[in-house]
Amino acid sequence: MEEDWLYEAITETYVPLISVFEGLVNDRIDFRLTMTLSPTLISMLGDPLLQERYLKHINKSIELAGREMERTSWQPEFRDLARMYFNKFSHSRDTFLKYNRNLTSAFKKFQDLGKLEIITCGATHGFFPLMDVCRASVRAQVKVAVNHYESVFGRKPGGIWLPECGYHPGHDEILKEAGIRFFFTDSHGVLHGSPRPKYGIFAPVYCKGTGVACFGRDLESSKQVWSSIEGYPGDYNYREFYRDIGFDLEYDYIRPYIHPDGVRINTGIKYYRITGPGNNKEPYIEHWAHDKAAAHAGNFMFNRQKQASYLNGLMGKPPIIVSPYDAELFGHWWYEGPMWLDFLFRKIACDQDEIRLITPSEYLRENPRNQVITPSLSSWGYKGYSEMWLQGSNDWIYRHLHMASQRMSELVKIFPHAESLRKRGLNQALRELLLAQSSDWGFILGTGTHTSYAVRRTKEHLLRFTRLYEELKSNSIDEGWLADIEYKDNIFSEIDYRVHQ
Amino acid sequence: MNILNKVIGKIKKLIPAGFTLERKKKPQAAKAPGARPEIPSFQETVVADAKFSHPEPARPARFIQEELPYQYDQDKIVLQVRDPRWVHTYWELRNQTLGQLKSRLGDEFNRARKVLRVYDVTNIIFNGSNANSFFDIQINDFANSWYIDTGHPGCSLCVDLGLMLPDGRFITIVRSNVVQTPLEGPSWITDEEWMIPEDMFARLYGMGFGLGRSSPVGGAWQERIKQGLFSSGLSSSPVRKEVKERSFWMKVDCELIVYGATEPSAAVTVQGRAVNLRPDGTFTLRFWLPDGKQYIPVKATSSDKLEERTITPIVNRETR
Numbered sequence: 001m002e003e004d005w006l007y008e009a010i011t012e013t014y015v016p017l018i019s020v021f022e023g024l025v026n027d028r029i030d031f032r033l034t035m036t037l038s039p040t041l042i043s044m045l046g047d048p049l050l051q052e053r054y055l056k057h058i059n060k061s062i063e064l065a066g067r068e069m070e071r072t073s074w075q076p077e078f079r080d081l082a083r084m085y086f087n088k089f090s091h092s093r094d095t096f097l098k099y100n101r102n103l104t105s106a107f108k109k110f111q112d113l114g115k116l117e118i119i120t121c122g123a124t125h126g127f128f129p130l131m132d133v134c135r136a137s138v139r140a141q142v143k144v145a146v147n148h149y150e151s152v153f154g155r156k157p158g159g160i161w162l163p164e165c166g167y168h169p170g171h172d173e174i175l176k177e178a179g180i181r182f183f184f185t186d187s188h189g190v191l192h193g194s195p196r197p198k199y200g201i202f203a204p205v206y207c208k209g210t211g212v213a214c215f216g217r218d219l220e221s222s223k224q225v226w227s228s229i230e231g232y233p234g235d236y237n238y239r240e241f242y243r244d245i246g247f248d249l250e251y252d253y254i255r256p257y258i259h260p261d262g263v264r265i266n267t268g269i270k271y272y273r274i275t276g277p278g279n280n281k282e283p284y285i286e287h288w289a290h291d292k293a294a295a296h297a298g299n300f301m302f303n304r305q306k307q308a309s310y311l312n313g314l315m316g317k318p319p320i321i322v323s324p325y326d327a328e329l330f331g332h333w334w335y336e337g338p339m340w341l342d343f344l345f346r347k348i349a350c351d352q353d354e355i356r357l358i359t360p361s362e363y364l365r366e367n368p369r370n371q372v373i374t375p376s377l378s379s380w381g382y383k384g385y386s387e388m389w390l391q392g393s394n395d396w397i398y399r400h401l402h403m404a405s406q407r408m409s410e411l412v413k414i415f416p417h418a419e420s421l422r423k424r425g426l427n428q429a430l431r432e433l434l435l436a437q438s439s440d441w442g443f444i445l446g447t448g449t450h451t452s453y454a455v456r457r458t459k460e461h462l463l464r465f466t467r468l469y470e471e472l473k474s475n476s477i478d479e480g481w482l483a484d485i486e487y488k489d490n491i492f493s494e495i496d497y498r499v500h501q
Numbered sequence: 502m503n504i505l506n507k508v509i510g511k512i513k514k515l516i517p518a519g520f521t522l523e524r525k526k527k528p529q530a531a532k533a534p535g536a537r538p539e540i541p542s543f544q545e546t547v548v549a550d551a552k553f554s555h556p557e558p559a560r561p562a563r564f565i566q567e568e569l570p571y572q573y574d575q576d577k578i579v580l581q582v583r584d585p586r587w588v589h590t591y592w593e594l595r596n597q598t599l600g601q602l603k604s605r606l607g608d609e610f611n612r613a614r615k616v617l618r619v620y621d622v623t624n625i626i627f628n629g630s631n632a633n634s635f636f637d638i639q640i641n642d643f644a645n646s647w648y649i650d651t652g653h654p655g656c657s658l659c660v661d662l663g664l665m666l667p668d669g670r671f672i673t674i675v676r677s678n679v680v681q682t683p684l685e686g687p688s689w690i691t692d693e694e695w696m697i698p699e700d701m702f703a704r705l706y707g708m709g710f711g712l713g714r715s716s717p718v719g720g721a722w723q724e725r726i727k728q729g730l731f732s733s734g735l736s737s738s739p740v741r742k743e744v745k746e747r748s749f750w751m752k753v754d755c756e757l758i759v760y761g762a763t764e765p766s767a768a769v770t771v772q773g774r775a776v777n778l779r780p781d782g783t784f785t786l787r788f789w790l791p792d793g794k795q796y797i798p799v800k801a802t803s804s805d806k807l808e809e810r811t812i813t814p815i816v817n818r819e820t821r
Binding site for chain 2 (some may be wrong): 005067070071072073074075078086111126130132133169187188191192193194195197198200201202217218219220221222223227255264279311314315338351371372375376377378380381382384385386387395396398399401402403426450457463
């Protein structure tokens with residue numbers, strides 16, 4: 001399952017974003033963007049087996065697009081679109097190969113150029129507020145991520161995107177220990193903090209006791225992009241996500257390009273524009289969408305100018321507006337998203353001088369004096385707190401997750417300096433624990449679709465952890481089995497179990 | 502102040518762990534186009550590959566636990582915050598602990614009720630008897646978790662799992678960690694150095710939620726909850742979903758397959774465009790057939806360019 005998501009994300013989001021950055025740099029357009037690359041994503045992008053498989057996958061996609069160009073040759077409007085995908089897929093392969101199959105190196109390049117600030121995330125995207133009763137696990141999530149980041153980028157991350165934007169007061173202590181200087185919360189994380197933040201979310205605050213900076217998310221700019229009612233991506237001229245030829249075309253023809261077990265899946269080739277609210281869809285027209293993306297970029301910039309000048313009057317100092325979006329919104333859900341970003345950056349650089357782009361690190365360097373408060377518990381999930389991950393369908397997992405955390409801390413205490421086989425066992429135990437903690441499992445159980453997969457993954461990792469715990473304690477590690485699960489769950493090869501304390 | 506005392510904890514859900522795990526899967530709605538099918542993971546495939554290419558030496562079979570335990574043989578109660586007004590607690594007790602209580606209390610034990618005592622310990626260091634207030638929730642013997650309505654946001658809470666004896670005495674069996682629920686609006690505490698007039702803060706506050714420029718303090722949050730302005734996370738889309746007009750539907754389309762064979766060394770064009778032949782000289786083309794008349798000249802030229810054949814199927818599609 002993760003594998004297909006990765007391929008889609010590479011072709012539809014990461015390569016298009018890299019192309020936007022390349023274009024801007026080539027045209028000497030200055031820009032700033034802060035981007036999270038989670039440790040799991042970086043690991044997947046760097047995995048030789050997945051790289052090999054992506055190459056096969058993209059070659060298949062190119063082949064399908066080629067066949068589509070032939071099949072649609074009597075319908076020029078579709079043939080042009082098939083060609084668009086053919087070019088896009090070919091470009092994706094070229095980019096992938098240009099960066100030696102590891103796209104992380106592309107992002108690193110733009111970070112080194114000072115355009116991109118790459119921040120980290122929890123090691124396996126555990127939801128921190130529901131790990132508060134075992135902070136050792138929060139520490140492990142943070143430290144494993146920071147160490148991994150350092151090994152990839154050759155420096156420590158300046159900031160972190162807390163998984164699901166989930167902040168629990170006190171976790172800033174752990175961030176500080178790990179050398180992290182800033183994080184983000186949803187708007188109410190700052191607005192409902194105490195004492196009351198003078199500038200609302202339009203200036204960062206420092207956490208009381210630690211001085212780690214916290215930036216609150218601006219909802220006005222977020223809404224403009226992702227709101228399903230008024231957001232840009234729902235424009236009728238934009239590409240319709242839900243009409244993929246993987247579902248639309250005759251089965252025998254499409255069979256070689258869908259899932260090997262014969263289940264229809266997205267191929268990435270989609271010929272229609274949103275058209276309107278009904279089911280009737282008209283063919284996508286590239287230049288209409290192009291014009292719309294330019295107009296929307298202009299509109300976004302205009303609104304930020306107005307917002308900034310109003311806030312400037314109110315605050316008596318320039319505001320910072322923090323607009324975070326899911327990376328996969330750009331290109332995957334919103335096909336024109338990367339193009340929109342490109343227009344936006346060009347317009348901001350060339351067409352005006354009222355606002356400018358900035359990264360959190362840069363802002364803090366320029367504005368070191370900020371108010372000290374304790375931000376509020378918050379997340380950007382459903383209803384703003386922990387309910388998405390703590391409800392009738394998924395609350396049973398915490399009993400087991402917390403127990404495993406407690407046992408992991410116990411193991412670290414018993415074996416402070418393990419070597420060889422025991423050390424391998426301890427490191428693997430931490431890997432299994434981290435994998436079990438991924439908030440995705442709780443989320444999937446909460447949404448009620450694909451739940452058996454989430455149940456299986458949760459149990460699998462917890463059971464492996466438990467067996468390791470018992471074998472470690474009774475000094476009876478089954479090396480063959482350990483080697484087997486080291487191979488299956490091979491993330492974070494450099495992990496050090498001692499971070500869990 | 503004894504507000505909490507008057508509030509009765511409401512039961513929202515009660516799900517013993519074992520139950521949830523074995524519960525039958527709800528029937529799922531028909532898959533929408535674009536929904537991700539459930540498929541084996543990457544790791545599974547890797548494992549399968551490994552299994553077949555490197556047969557492992559047979560190891561003595563050993564018992565491998567397949568299910569998570571119901572509990573872990575400890576006395577424990579854990580409290581977690583769900584949102585400003587609700588907290589969740591789960592617990593477990595060892596049989597031994599219950600046995601000891603039973604032998605200590607004798608008949609009283611059988612007549613006692615299991616109770617969660619929820620203490621408001623805001624701004625104090627709780628020593629077991631100095632809570633600002635508390636309320637009790639009666640639970641049944643089968644429950645091992647509970648959602649507690651705390652009555653008001655922004656407080657520190659601690660929960661005891663204990664027994665309520667017939668004479669009204671309460672015996673604590675285990676005590677939870679202390680949690681603090683968040684505020685549901687802006688703090689009333691202000692900082693002298695960072696003061697801001699109320700009306701200006703109200704404006705910033707409303708803007709923070711993207712709800713215009715004047716919003717009563719706290720009101721913007723309520724508005725946001727009502728409008729459901731939360732990021733959708735992992736698997737939902739900001740892109741407008743199709744409005745299903747009616748559930749019944751049908752679609753029909755037409756494709757045309759043009760195929761043939763010639764000398765493997767010949768050059769073939771269809772509608773003037775070159776076609777690749779298979780090694781045996783056969784070829785197949787597939788076209789999406791629009792309404793109207795299609796002329797499809799298929800021309801083969803021998804490798805020495807001395808001979809040529811053209812065959813032209815004419816196809817008419819009409820849709821009514």
